[in-house]
Amino acid sequence: VATVSRVLNNQPKVSKRTREAVHAAMKRLGYTPNAVARSLSRSRTDTIGVIFRQIASGFYADVMCGIEMECRARGLHMLITTSDRSAPQRLYDCDQMGEARVDGVIVLDSTMDRETISRVRSFGRPLVMIQNRCGEASASTVSTADEQGAYLALKHLLSLGYRRLLLISGPPAAEDSSLRIKGCQRALAEFQVSEEEAAMIIGHYSSQEALASFREYRARRGLPRAIFAFNDDMALAVMKELRGTGVGVPEEVAVVGFDGLDAADFMGLTTVRIPMMEMGKQAVGILAERMADPDRNAAHIILPCELIVRGSSGRGHVQP
Amino acid sequence: VATVSRVLNNQPKVSKRTREAVHAAMKRLGYTPNAVARSLSRSRTDTIGVIFRQIASGFYADVMCGIEMECRARGLHMLITTSDRSAPQRLYDCDQMGEARVDGVIVLDSTMDRETISRVRSFGRPLVMIQNRCGEASASTVSTADEQGAYLALKHLLSLGYRRLLLISGPPAAEDSSLRIKGCQRALAEFQVSEEEAAMIIGHYSSQEALASFREYRARRGLPRAIFAFNDDMALAVMKELRGTGVGVPEEVAVVGFDGLDAADFMGLTTVRIPMMEMGKQAVGILAERMADPDRNAAHIILPCELIVRGSSGRGHVQP
DNA sequence: CTGAAAGCGCTTACAG
DNA sequence: CTGAAAGCGCTTACAG
Numbered sequence: 001v002a003t004v005s006r007v008l009n010n011q012p013k014v015s016k017r018t019r020e021a022v023h024a025a026m027k028r029l030g031y032t033p034n035a036v037a038r039s040l041s042r043s044r045t046d047t048i049g050v051i052f053r054q055i056a057s058g059f060y061a062d063v064m065c066g067i068e069m070e071c072r073a074r075g076l077h078m079l080i081t082t083s084d085r086s087a088p089q090r091l092y093d094c095d096q097m098g099e100a101r102v103d104g105v106i107v108l109d110s111t112m113d114r115e116t117i118s119r120v121r122s123f124g125r126p127l128v129m130i131q132n133r134c135g136e137a138s139a140s141t142v143s144t145a146d147e148q149g150a151y152l153a154l155k156h157l158l159s160l161g162y163r164r165l166l167l168i169s170g171p172p173a174a175e176d177s178s179l180r181i182k183g184c185q186r187a188l189a190e191f192q193v194s195e196e197e198a199a200m201i202i203g204h205y206s207s208q209e210a211l212a213s214f215r216e217y218r219a220r221r222g223l224p225r226a227i228f229a230f231n232d233d234m235a236l237a238v239m240k241e242l243r244g245t246g247v248g249v250p251e252e253v254a255v256v257g258f259d260g261l262d263a264a265d266f267m268g269l270t271t272v273r274i275p276m277m278e279m280g281k282q283a284v285g286i287l288a289e290r291m292a293d294p295d296r297n298a299a300h301i302i303l304p305c306e307l308i309v310r311g312s313s314g315r316g317h318v319q320p
Numbered sequence: 321v322a323t324v325s326r327v328l329n330n331q332p333k334v335s336k337r338t339r340e341a342v343h344a345a346m347k348r349l350g351y352t353p354n355a356v357a358r359s360l361s362r363s364r365t366d367t368i369g370v371i372f373r374q375i376a377s378g379f380y381a382d383v384m385c386g387i388e389m390e391c392r393a394r395g396l397h398m399l400i401t402t403s404d405r406s407a408p409q410r411l412y413d414c415d416q417m418g419e420a421r422v423d424g425v426i427v428l429d430s431t432m433d434r435e436t437i438s439r440v441r442s443f444g445r446p447l448v449m450i451q452n453r454c455g456e457a458s459a460s461t462v463s464t465a466d467e468q469g470a471y472l473a474l475k476h477l478l479s480l481g482y483r484r485l486l487l488i489s490g491p492p493a494a495e496d497s498s499l500r501i502k503g504c505q506r507a508l509a510e511f512q513v514s515e516e517e518a519a520m521i522i523g524h525y526s527s528q529e530a531l532a533s534f535r536e537y538r539a540r541r542g543l544p545r546a547i548f549a550f551n552d553d554m555a556l557a558v559m560k561e562l563r564g565t566g567v568g569v570p571e572e573v574a575v576v577g578f579d580g581l582d583a584a585d586f587m588g589l590t591t592v593r594i595p596m597m598e599m600g601k602q603a604v605g606i607l608a609e610r611m612a613d614p615d616r617n618a619a620h621i622i623l624p625c626e627l628i629v630r631g632s633s634g635r636g637h638v639q640p
Numbered sequence: 641c642t643g644a645a646a647g648c649g650c651t652t653a654c655a656g
Numbered sequence: 657c658t659g660a661a662a663g664c665g666c667t668t669a670c671a672g
Contacts, residue, residue: 014657647667
């Protein structure tokens with residue numbers, strides 16, 4: 001038994017002869033190692049837990065794709081769960097993940113609450129947070145240059161001459177959303193445009209909520225000249241709403257999004273592209289390093305993002 | 321130890337007093353059950369393996385969402401892997417899943433090869449295949465009314481008066497694609513339109529491959545009057561190509577897809593909507609039943625699909 | 641109703 | 657280089 005184990009783990013101290021004999025017997029008997037037993041004795045599962053806000057959304061799916069690729073490359077399993085649920089359910093799901101003894105966790109939910117995070121911390125395993133650190137100093141993070149991306153997007157709109165801007169933000173507590181707001185403020189300052197020229201409504205990164213807020217805003221204040229939504233889902237929903245109500249995009253209202261989904265490409269939406277797959281890969285990379293060496297310091301990776309200009313932002317406002 | 325186990329599993333033969341004492345001690349010590357050990361002794365992991373063709377694609381992501389929801393509802397973990405890889409890599413990934421001792425497997429890849437499937441069968445666990453049974457008589461299946469859906473789609477185009485049709489199919493070996501071809505043939509027969517009026521190119525369910533085939537077809541034979549692509553990804557790619565080259569959709573070429581992605585809604589693409597989440601849920605449902613009772617017969621579920629008419633198919637060809 | 645004991649299938653010092 | 661033995665943390669008959 002011990003020798004078989006050594007052969008399976010490619011340990012050096014086995015004679016060529018027995019090694020071959022073992023391989024032959026394994027083939028003959030159709031033997032498959034039992035990873036559960038291995039996990040128990042090694043107290044290591046080679047499995048990472050991934051907590052997403054939701055699955056069926058372009059952004060999360062793309063990041064997950066990167067995570068999956070890198071897991072495969074490193075021989076890791078992935079256990080996934082979704083966090084867009086009621087608080088008790090979410091805590092329960094996290095506990096389940098903890099009981100499964102994952103070796104590390106990736107959280108991808110910029111709206112994640114503190115309680116859930118602290119539950120995840122209680123696993124005592126390395127944690128990597130994507131897009132939001134939730135104030136967890138000891139967690140590693142992978143994010144994108146949110147401030148800069150938003151700055152570029154708003155600068156783009158401002159330099160085309162648009163004023164009367166409308167920003168559609170994420171949830172107030174989301175770190176990436178706050179950073180994007182900062183980027184917008186920087187652009188406004190640079191163009192010496194007062195912040196009154198840029199109204200803001202909260203869209204919670206949800207196309208439905210963004211749409212509801214937008215309709216309300218529109219009823220009260222009329223149409224803005226340009227809209228910058230902090231993700232593509234919201235931008236696309238608003239763009240569809242505008243066109244559906246006979247408003248020309250970009251002729252009457254210019255629209256810019258954030259993320260770089262395929263759907264944005266299809267729809268000709270100007271956006272800020274985040275390297276989603278790369279984020280997923282990097283997250284697995286730094287997680288695996290901390291799993292191998294738990295004393296390693298938390299790493300913080302910030303990936304660049306890029307403004308992609310398409311039709312929805314138009315060629316600029318004709319100055320009077 | 322035994323008593324603690326009984327408490328954790330809510331077994332009846334425990335006095336209220338000890339039960340409470342155990343709970344108190346658990347809380348005090350911050351005890352978390354070790355699911356790995358439980359799996360080893362029960363030889364059951366409460367985990368299902370899910371093999372997708374790819375993750376970052378609307379169709380798969382939506383089905384996965386349904387799978388995840390149902391897994392949560394039933395207390396199952398899910399281990400996922402992607403099958404859109406080289407054959408050796410794919411086999412290796414499946415072996416890894418087998419070693420992890422999943423209790424059951426869901427395969428969602430209508431292009432899956434026989435060898436991989438037989439490897440998955442060798443786990444000796446229940447298997448549910450979504451959209452394609454790959455000739456595995458003993459596997460349960462969940463699919464949609466492919467023949468009927470395609471029939472409705474083509475009938476829609478034919479009844480609008482379009483002729484000179486172009487079908488863009490999936491891979492020849494994919495069962496759902498074959499069924500859709502049958503549905504198209506039925507519609508053609510019903511309209512007494514010869515099959516020459518409906519050319520077919522193979523798009524392999526891939527927007528890139530479909531686009532390449534389409535360009536080649538167009539160069540050789542010119543534009544058709546209407547296109548029916550067997551999934552939305554291909555339909556959207558072709559629609560974008562047409563508009564990008566100055567061809568009006570639907571004025572010059574009508575386009576219809578299949579799947580019912582959100583992107584199709586955004587783009588105003590007429591399509592056949594498949595209940596993707598429901599497919600995922602049902603797949604977990606019948607898998608869990610077979611996990612509980614392995615002698616149960618294979619189940620075969622066929623969910624309805626529905627034609628959603630939007631702008632891309634137009635109001636019909638003006639008869640000369 | 642409760643506890644001691646064997647067993648799930650590995651890994652890993654420990655002898656030989 | 658190889659095998660016997662203990663141990664990973666549960667579950668489950670088996671006694672009491």
